[in-house]
């Protein structure tokens with residue numbers, strides 16, 4: 528059988544996810560996203576600010592089989608309904624004063640691919656019926672164009688607003704919510720999946736040290752413990768920014784201690800962890816989800832300890848093995864078995 532031309536960019540992405548999905552809760556999020564990806568059905572992604580809604584939307588797109596570069600995010604915030612209308616649906620030249628050229632609009636420019644409607648709760652009520660028609664009929668009618676044009680666009684929507692409440696308050700159309708809400712994926716706040724904090728720290732340390740050309744930057748056990756105990760109201764984005772800042776101020780070979788964190792705690796107004804006299808020994812604690820079978824819980828604990836030792840040793844295997852009381856070879860084998868490198872796959 529003759530081989531056809533390679534269509535590399537329209538095959539679903541089977542690489543490890545771009546990001547950290549180590550905890551039970553985030554593995555579940557990733558599993559639902561992966562299952563939903565090829566279907567073409569709208570997906571509504573909800574979660575607080577900075578939890579990774581756009582990251583997840585991209586993963587859904589990458590695993591959908593649609594051409595990889597054809598992912599268009601559109602932010603529904605902060606524009607007039609007239610501008611949103613023409614940005615989304617396009618217009619014909621001369622269709623209103625100032626329309627000096629034809630405009631394709633983001634929906635048609637996403638043809639064949641995926642459109643992420645970010646902050647969908649901000650979409651003006653006057654535009655919502657037009658979007659509903661587009662989703663129902665897979666066609667758009669640009670301003671000034673006599674007939675609608677057919678489009679093939681996968682719709683993803685993201686929001687940190689409570690759309691159900693907005694429907695009750697008549698600020699969001701119920702029929703549109705039904706259309707968008709066929710599959711809903713909620714990403715929990717970081718404080719509810721703290722098991723991901725250490726792998727995230729490791730990923731961000733590697734990323735920002737690489738970007739800023741810094742070498743051997745490590746965190747002390749106490750510093751890691753403090754990061755584990757914070758509430759992170761700005762979620763993963765806030766953690767990423769914190770690590771970026773720490774790396775920016777660190778010299779090659781620095782061991783970051785709780786003192787280095789204290790400054791940012793003061794500046795962001797976050798609660799300090801309470802490790803007063805008599806409190807449990809902070810550096811010897813790992814947090815794992817109790818809601819899982821014993822073998823999975825043991826694996827999670829092993830993974831958390833290994834990642835933490837690697838982090839404290841600045842990624843040096845011998846030193847990490849020494850801390851854990853295992854041989855270098857044993858650590859390498861465990862790292863492979865527990866899939867630690869794949870979990871830490873960076874962007």
Ligand SMILES: Nc1ncnc2c1ncn2[C@@H]1O[C@H](COP(=O)(O)OP(=O)(O)OP(=O)(O)O)[C@@H](O)[C@H]1O
Nearest residue numbers: 546547575576577578579580581582687763764767
């Ligand atoms: N699972 C993850 N692994 C690694 N990094 C992540 C993950 N999720 C989010 N991030 C990082 O956190 C930051 C925020 O992610 P993202 O923009 O997707 O959040 P969001 O939920 O869309 O936020 P907002 O509501 O403010 O728009 C980005 O820098 C992103 O790369």
Ligand SMILES: [Mg+2]
Nearest residue numbers: 580581645685
């Ligand atoms: Mg976002």
